[in-house]
Amino acid sequence: MKIAVLGSGVIGVTSAWYLAQAGHEVVVIDRQTGPALETSFANAGEVSFGYCSPWAAPGIPRKALKWLFMEHAPLILRPKLDAAMLSWMAQMLANCTSRRYAVNKSRMLRLADYSRTALAELRRDTNIVYDQRMQGTLQLFRTQAQLDASAKDVKALAADGIPYEVLDRDGCIRVEPALAAARDKIVGGLLTPKDETGDCFKFTNALAEMAEHRGVRFAYGRTIRRIVTEAGRAVGVETDAGVERADVVVVALGSHSPALVRPLGIRLPVYPVKGYSMTIPIVDAARAPESTVMDETYKIAITRLGDRIRVGGMAEISGYDRTLHEARRRTLEHSVTDLFPGGDLARASFWSGLRPMTPDGTPVIGATKVAGLFLNTGHGTLGWTMSCGSGRLLADLVGGRPAEIDARDLAVARYAR
Known part of the structure; x- marks a missing residue:
């Protein structure tokens, strides 16, 4: 055909x-x-087969209200008279139940695990090169409440047979040695060791x-x-x-x-949810990540791509607007410098892209x-x-x-x- x-x-x-x-x-x-x-073009660089969850989750409506008033908010809402936006948001809220979350996460994990196998076979058959690393994703928790809340994700990972490891502060530093300088800012993490990183472009x-x-x-x-x-x-x-x-x-x-x-x-x-990223040259490898660290507080991924750090995240609901807001850059800079100050911010590039989101993830x-x-x-x-x-x-x-x-x-x- x-x-x-x-x-x-x-x-x-x-x-x-x-x-x-x-x-x-x-x-x-x-x-x-x-x-x-x-x-x-410049997404976060994480290939996260295990860290794979719908945004529509129990407690998200309450968290979203709090995020809207944070300086470094993971969610930014710019309301418009847009029927598609309102309909999508209403459907997403309807998926913020425990039952829908379990259904949606299970099918996302099913597809992600299948994709892990497909990518491994493609790499084996073609020897494709894209700054890849196979060292996992560390979901980093700054508070005990975040660590406790990860239990629902651990349950879903276990049900689908996805390898994981719950880590204390020392365990996180073992996986990502550069976090030693920030040990007082973290309480633990969730490691999904089968995750990968790479430059999507x-x-x-x-x-x-x-x-x-x-x-x-x-x-x-x-x-x-x-x-x-x-x-x-x-x-x-x-x-x-x-x-x-x-x-x-x-x-x-x-x-x-x-x-x-x-x-x-x-x-x-499907509705666009804008994300932002920075690409930062590494000047001190000892203070840079080894793989991907997901900063749970700010919902920002910090990823090693060869001799660069890619910092990406946030969710801005603003239609098809791709304006680069400096406040969003400051959030990315805050997250990465707080944990991995090994990059040259003066030479960083700043980008935004429109993620095509469904209300159920x-x-x-x-x-x-x-x-x-x-x-x-x-x-x-x-x-x-x-x-x-x-x-x-x-x-x-x-x-x-x-x-x-x-x-x-x-x-x-x-x-x-």
Whole structure:
């Protein structure tokens, strides 16, 4: 089959790779001039198969009210007269129950663990290089209350067979020696040793180059106008360069996916949640992280990427606005310098990206009610983590092969129930 993949971020490129591996003719279409130039460009760098939780959780509404008044708040709300924003927030609040949290986290872990296997096999088969490290994620707790609250995550990890280790202060320093200088600021942590780190931009570009060598065609610099349908079936995509016909269309446009499928009667509850990052050159390796540390207080990830530190996080609900606010930079600087003052802030770069978030935290992968139209979007903060598993699963679903994991609760149809 000929398949048009819309979007050249990490989800679009991994989808194209696995579709080509399955023998399909693939074209990737994107408005940008190359791969991974939007949300995949400078994300936090963590490939966190174990640290994988929905944002909608018990207690979050109460915490959110407190965060709104913090100087270094992990959540920033800029209200707009936007029906999509209000609907998404209402659905997210409805998922903040213990029952929904357990369901959502379980299926996220299912997909993330599958992606771990897929990425390991891809690395073995291709020798792809992307500043990767395999030393785990340390979720760092500054208060005893945070450590106690991690019990629900430990329960979910244990239920799904994901390796973990609850650490005291000395255990955290054993894993991340540079934390010795900040030992009085921490009480413990939760280590997920199978987690990895890596530069998503480098990975996506390397995989796109390999995919091109395998026959995938990349059509960059094309504005996507609409999905073309005939007799209720997707048959291609119209761009400013004309119509590209295809047997199957895959929408992997992140936060821009809902607008494209809405004219076809598909209500896709994906909304942009802006995140920020800084990339800081390392000047003192002894005061830099070894892998990824998730600062639970500020919801900020501090990751080692080769000779750089990537600091990323926060959730700003402000629509499609990508303004770089200096107050957010100060929050990133505060978190990293408080724990790992081994970088050169004067030479740091500052960036923002729009994470495509679903209200239940789980991405949307699979067929739609329009024949020939598939979705692979809504991964939120976990697109890099879930990319290989999502791409391989999507290829199986498109090709009509039995999926290697249960995908019945991942399609957009779950929102109609």
